[in-house]
Each structure stands twice: as C-alpha cells, then as structure tokens.
Amino acid sequence: MANRKQNGSPTLAGIWRTYRSRILSTMSLLTLERVCAVAIPFVLGLAINDLVAGSLRGVMVLGGLQLVVLTISVARRLFDTRVYAGIYTDIAWQQAAKQHLPVSKRAARLQLGRELVDFFEWELPQLVAAVIGIVGALGMLVYLLPSIGLACIGVAVLIGMLFFASKQRMFGLNKLLNNELERQVTMLESLGEHRRRLHLGRLARWRIHLSDLEARNFAIAELMLAMLLLVVVVIAVRSGRSVGEVFAVLTYLLDLGEALIVLPWTYQQSIRMQEIGGRMAAT
Secondary structure (H helix, E strand, O other): OOOOOOOOOOOHHHHHHHOHHHHHHHHHHHHHHHHHHHOHHHHHHHHHHHHHOOOOHHHHHHHHHHHHHHHHHHHHHHHHHHHHHHHHHHHHHHHHOOOOOOHHHHHHHHHHHHHHHHHHHHHHHHHHHHHHHHHHHHHHHHHHOHHHHHHHHHHHHHHHHHHHOOHHHHHHHHHHHHHHHOOHHHHHHOOOHHHHHHHHHHHHHHHHHHHHHHHHHHHHHHHHHHHHHHHHHHHHHOOOOOHHHHHHHHHHHHHHHHHHHHHHHHHHHHHHHHHHHHHHHOO
C-alpha cells in the first residue's frame, strides 16, 4: 500500500495535476473521435447529392468514415474504464485513511470522491465533445449558409450567459446538499425518528431546488433553440441550395442544439465538483 500514488489535493485541479498524462491520453482519443464525427453530416449531404446524380461514391466514403468513428469510440471506452478505475482507487484510499474524521464523513467523502472521478470519466468527455460539436457545427453552418451561422452564434452566446448567471445559486445549493450528505451516517444511526425525517426532508429539498433551477434554465434554452430551428428551416429551404446541403444544414443545427444543452449541464456539474473538491481538500 505504501506505493500507492498520492494525490496532493482531491480537487478537480489537484486530480488534473496528478493524473494529467492519463487524462490527456483519453481526451486525445475523444478529440479524434469527435472531429471525425463532425464531418459525418457534411459527408452525408454529399452522399445524398451523389445518389441523386446516380453515384455511390459518397455512400462508400460515408461508410468508411462511420467505421473509423466506431473503431476509435470502442477503443476509447475500453481505455477510459481502466484509467479512471485506477484514479478512483488512489483517491478512495487517501480518504479512507483519514482516521481523524468521523466515519460518517469518511463514508460521504468516498462517495464524493467517486463523483469527482466520474466528472473526468463522463462529464469532461461530454464537455469536450460538446465544445468540438459546437465549434464544428458553427463552422460548417457559417460555411454553408453564413446568415444562419451568425444567428446560431448569437443564440449560443445567450444560452451561455443564462447559465453563467446561475453560477452562485448553483454553488450555494450544492453546498447545502453536501453538508447534509456528510451527516447521513450519523442521522441514520440516530435513535430519534424525528431527526431522520428532518435529514431526509432536507436532502429532498435541496435536490428539488437544484432540479427546479436546472429545469428553468433548460426550458429557456430549449425555447430559444426551437425558435431558431423554425427560422432556419424556412431560410434553408428557400436558399436554393441542393437537397444534400439543406439536409446538412438542418443536421448541423440539430447537433448544435444538442451540444448547447450538454455544455451548460456539464458546466453545472463542474460547479458541483468545485464545491466537493474544496470540501475534501479542506481536511
């Protein structure tokens, strides 16, 4: 056990510093996968145009591109599991060894440590994929129909501002939720039924408040994207572009909408991880 790698600070920044090479290796595979995936709608549009012209060339290129994306995706997932399982083992060992903390806090810290590692394994890849998807989709939309591309950039900025404005509220609610989680073992061991009911009620309350905040932001963002889609459909169809190009424009717009929703969600998760990291590093 003495050879187990030590992480000086169980925060997002501390984990990044300690395991940077391993995390970058998984992110490199993800970046390659997503860059190839961004090209799929454009190649699909070319394949449609080729089929209309009686050629199968575009279909063959599309099939080859999809095979490349699938191969990279499977390899990355197999590699990710092994990397992040090792990182969590290191962090869990360090938290379990903190004998000066009550058992309730150490048990909660093991779960919170799992959330920190899950952020790197799941939320960070989603964040990277969303950023690549947004940049790629916006770039292709500006290339195919500049007016639509510029409108999409404007909507993306508005959605980003909406979620950034909620940062302090998100952090405060996560802090209240995590405070209660650290009391969980003590509350469950308590002989007082009233105390246990209060504990469970507070857990439910903070989770509901977080969910309500997320639902409000999500609804506003989806409304803006829905209005944008209606406008883009009309402009794209009336633009006189080929069927394949119109299909590519609409596909990139839908991909952009999905990425714009994922990006704020991962931003919310990063705020939660900042609170968890600060809590664990404090002890």
